[in-house]
Amino acid sequence: MPDPAFRTLSEEDYLRIEEISSVKRECVDGFVYAQAGATNAHNLICSNIHFALYLSARAKGCFVYPSYMKVRIKTSRGIKYYYPDIAVNRAPLNPDALYMTQPCLIVEVLSKGTHKIDESYKAEHYLSLDSLQAYLLVDARSRVSVIHRRTPEGWVY
Template identity: 45%
Template sequence: MTERALRPLTEEEYLALEGESPLRHELVGGIPYAMAGASLDHNLLVTNLVALLRPLARAKGCRVYSETVKLRLAEDTFYYPDVMVVCGPKAHPLYETAPCLVVEVLSPSTEAQDRREKLARYLRLPSLEGYLLLESEGRGGTLYRKTAEGFVEEPLEESFALPCLGGRLSLADLYEGVA
């Protein structure tokens, strides 16, 4: 096995790696991290959410992306959000940069990263109006909604107003078919 020095990748090196790799990697501080697979309930929750968001996004001229689209936060930081909504022009053929809504489905292996690292980074995005965290083991979650004073943390109620797209979502619809 050939040794390779560990060093931060440039944006170009990372995009080339992702174009050739059968695995997806998030890039944090220039270091690529392979992503784990998701459970069936995780995938179903993402699918339900995309189906519910699509008509609202379409009505506003926005796009809904799920799981395989990169979000560039900085030259050395890219994530693959579970779901994101973008209402402006496409930033690049391989990634987006200005979502108005980002959603992560929590799992035991990603919850700490989603609640700390990603929360801190996502809330710095000027375009972001909401960051939604959904429980995969249980039913519920947290919405960080942008206000004039900054982001406020709201536990999800049975029905909740959606930032960015308007409208309301219900937990019953989100969790339909999820164990």
């Protein structure tokens, strides 16, 4: 019998459990990872970016979502569910939606514990989304930001 720590969840089980969970957890190809709490600096940066985006996004018919809306990404290796710090979607989501599949902007605020994942695996998965136009990484410690923008020629950094 496999060790329970290495058992994967089906997509349906993950969504069912996550909907009632008191802890946010991301799911990568059936493996579930709890999300750590955030520092005050992290939360303030997220709040400021959300505030800065909100009015201009709404004026263009877009919707800005904080970190409690998952993004679903289907790759050749499986399904991933991530909780970006901020995601912008061009169309309103169904009120019962548990996730979005076509964000146009994703923002991740980097921390000591997450920066390697946000800059590598998540970046690769986010940039595979046809709808995505920009991926913004904000380093809370160094105050440096990097934006990946989609152009007709491809992604520029």
